[in-house]
Amino acid sequence: MIKASGLTKAFRTHSTEVLAVDCAHVEVKPGEFVLILGRSGSGKSTFLGMLAGLIRPTTGSVRIEGIEISNLSEDNIAELRAKKIGFVFQFSGLIPTLTALENVMLPTLFYKNGPGSRISAVELLRKVGMSEREDAYPRTLSSGEMKRVAIARALINKPALLIADEPTGDLDVDTEYEIMELFSLLNKEGMTIIMVTHNPDLVKYATRTYGMHKGKIQQNIGTVSFRKDQRE
Amino acid sequence: MGSRHEFGFLIFISRNLTNRPYRNIVTIFAFALIAATLFSSYYLTAGARQSLDTGMSRMGADILVVPEDYVSSGEAVILIGQPNSFFFGDSGFEKISRIQGVSKASPQIYIATLFASCCAAPVQMIAIDQRNDFTVSPWLKQNKGVTLGKDDMIIGSSVIQNVGNDLIFYGHTFHVVGILEKTGTGIDNSVFTRFEDAYVMADESSLKAVQKLVIPPGMVSAVLVKVDPGILPASVASEIQKQVPGTKIITPNGLLNAVNGQLGAVTRLLYGSTLAVTIVSVPLLGFISAMVASERKKEIAIIRALGASKNYVVKMMLAESFALSISGGFIGIFAAIIILVGFQDFISSSLKIPFIIPSLVSILAGGGSALLFSIVVGGISSLWPAVRIIRSEPYETIRRGES
Structure with a gap:
């Protein structure tokens, strides 16, 4: 499904070079729910950005369904993202001038003749429990409702992969639970999910867990070792 | 009940425009001013020339x-x-x-x-x-x-x-x-x-x-x-x-020169106004466009993360600018026509020039030129912010927007 090999991202600040991600290897198979745990500044979001082709790696490669994305132009990567990847951000990322339904339909503009349609958008809003609010503008929605709309939007083009960057970071415990249950349901329906979080309590939803610390990635860490890592 | 329309590029553009009314009204006004001054210059010159042609033709003399x-x-x-x-x-x-x-x-x-x-x-x-x-x-x-x-x-x-x-x-x-x-x-x-x-x-x-x-x-x-x-x-x-x-x-040419001499000051004033308005408007419109682009940086980064290409983003920003410049252009031309036709005799006698309402073809040509000029100005003023915005790293913009 997706394979990252030797991914490195270096940022230059003044005279020093900072390695945000240091030679990371990850392979995700179809149907997996992969969680990447790490505290703030560990490089997990940069890593996720490189997986989605939104950040160019300094070295290393990313293959999505066999396609090496570093060989593609930015527009071709954008097209690949529109077709194969659904994205959920930490904040909702809804467009304020569009209704909930229009926000869900937005990615269909970037995937001509794709599977997304108004009917499927309505259906997705029903699935995330937002069918009553399809005409509502984002400013009138709660954080949890916005997140649900954002998840529906990520699914509209029927992507092979759902990438979520701290999707529950700004939510209260109850809403976090509802959202994670939704992710779990999607995974059970066959959706491959890669999620980054700083919350070790979410490990229970994952089929595989990576830890990230100072740009380095560790495979299959346990919750205990992550907590120990956080205390360092 | 859900809205029954399909969602497409034009609806997306119209939503972006209608939800920022005040700034867009200022932008439309600037485009209207450019188009009105340019059209007025053209209209007066064309009206005087046509009047002279008709008059000389009536006199029948070379x-x-x-x-x-x-x-x-x-x-x-x-x-x-x-x-x-x-x-x-x-x-x-x-x-x-x-x-x-x-x-x-x-x-x-x-x-x-x-x-x-x-x-x-x-x-x-x-x-x-x-x-x-x-x-x-x-x-x-x-x-x-x-x-x-x-x-x-x-x-x-x-x-x-x-x-x-x-x-x-x-x-x-x-x-x-x-x-x-x-x-x-x-x-x-x-x-x-x-x-x-x-x-x-x-x-x-x-x-x-x-x-x-x-x-x-x-x-x-x-x-x-x-x-x-x-x-x-x-x-x-x-x-x-x-x-x-x-x-x-x-001779007719001599008369035309005499008219141009009388018209000259007015057309110079009008064309000068057009130039001044344009010189002031382009940076102003560019500034407004840059402000909007800066405000929408995160929004555009999200759109790109969702799969929009750079071309799509540029197309979107240009389309918004064109919509504003075309609206402003039409409003300016329409307002100019009302004023010029309404005060035609007053203008003609004040300027001491022969004047007749130009032919429809002439009006359309003048209106088309003024509209085209507004569109070009709109395109130029929005191009730089559009290029600047697509050069930024979308994910960095999104991450910065989160904090």
């Missing part, structure tokens, strides 16, 4: 010969119908008729009337020699049944009278038999009669009028000349000046 001290008076008669009386020896007419290249020559006598019952101000009376005339005669041929007989008069469109009415000039009664079409020139403010009746009117004036009219015997005011086909009016004009001393030549 060259107008006047006494050398009365060039500006002759121009004033033709351009704005400012009443004037002036004369030179009739022998000039005979000489002019014999010059090689002259196809037809027709003498005219110009008489400034006194305040007449017909009009709020004096009008220009033009007496024609029916044997040689080619100013009124073609019109008479087109209007079958109308003849210019004894004491008959044909009037310009601005002389507020009807066919069948009587008009009294210098105590002599004339009968209106026809009204010429509007030309926008001095012809509209003129009345045409025959030489014979003008002389009778002058003879009677000492008894019937408050002021005696003198038409010196054997004198005319101007000679209209039509040149042979294929002959340059300039060469004939030069020959006339050589052979008939004491005369000056007025």
Whole structure:
């Protein structure tokens, strides 16, 4: 499904070079729910950005369904993202001038003749429990409702992969639970999910867990070792 | 209930525009100003030129010969119908008729009337020699049944009278038999009669009028000349000046130059205003566009993360700019038309220029140019912010927006 090999991202600040991600290897198979745990500044979001082709790696490669994305132009990567990847951000990322339904339909503009349609958008809003609010503008929605709309939007083009960057970071415990249950349901329906979080309590939803610390990635860490890592 | 429309590019653009009303109104106003000033310049110039063409075509002459001290008076008669009386020896007419290249020559006598019952101000009376005339005669041929007989008069469109009415000039009664079409020139403010009746009117004036009219015997005011086909009016004009001393030549081009001179200050002001408005507007619009782009940086980064290409983002920002510039352009042109048509007579008399509403083709060409210019300005002002925004790393922008 997706394979990252030797991914490195270096940022230059003044005279020093900072390695945000240091030679990371990850392979995700179809149907997996992969969680990447790490505290703030560990490089997990940069890593996720490189997986989605939104950040160019300094070295290393990313293959999505066999396609090496570093060989593609930015527009071709954008097209690949529109077709194969659904994205959920930490904040909702809804467009304020569009209704909930229009926000869900937005990615269909970037995937001509794709599977997304108004009917499927309505259906997705029903699935995330937002069918009553399809005409509502984002400013009138709660954080949890916005997140649900954002998840529906990520699914509209029927992507092979759902990438979520701290999707529950700004939510209260109850809403976090509802959202994670939704992710779990999607995974059970066959959706491959890669999620980054700083919350070790979410490990229970994952089929595989990576830890990230100072740009380095560790495979299959346990919750205990992550907590120990956080205390360092 | 959900909204029943499909969601597409145009709806996306319209949502982006309608949800930022105040800033967009300012932008539309700037585009309206640019289009209005540019269109006004074009409209006035085109109206003056068309009026002059129509007027010269009505006069039917390639060259107008006047006494050398009365060039500006002759121009004033033709351009704005400012009443004037002036004369030179009739022998000039005979000489002019014999010059090689002259196809037809027709003498005219110009008489400034006194305040007449017909009009709020004096009008220009033009007496024609029916044997040689080619100013009124073609019109008479087109209007079958109308003849210019004894004491008959044909009037310009601005002389507020009807066919069948009587008009009294210098105590002599004339009968209106026809009204010429509007030309926008001095012809509209003129009345045409025959030489014979003008002389009778002058003879009677000492008894019937408050002021005696003198038409010196054997004198005319101007000679209209039509040149042979294929002959340059300039060469004939030069020959006339050589052979008939004491005369000056007025040509359509010379009149156009005179009009351009009068119009020049106004068109320079209008074109200058357009330039000034554009110079101020481009950075202003660019600044507004950059402000919007900066505000929407995160939004655009999200769109790109969702799969929009750079081209799509540029297309989107240009489309928004074009929508605003087209709306502003139409509003500006429409407002300019209302003002220019509504105050047409006032503008024409204030500027002392001949003026007629330009043809539809001319209006469309002027409107199209003004609209195109607004669109180009809109495109230029939004291009830089669009390019700048797509150069930024979308994910970095999104991450920064989270904190």
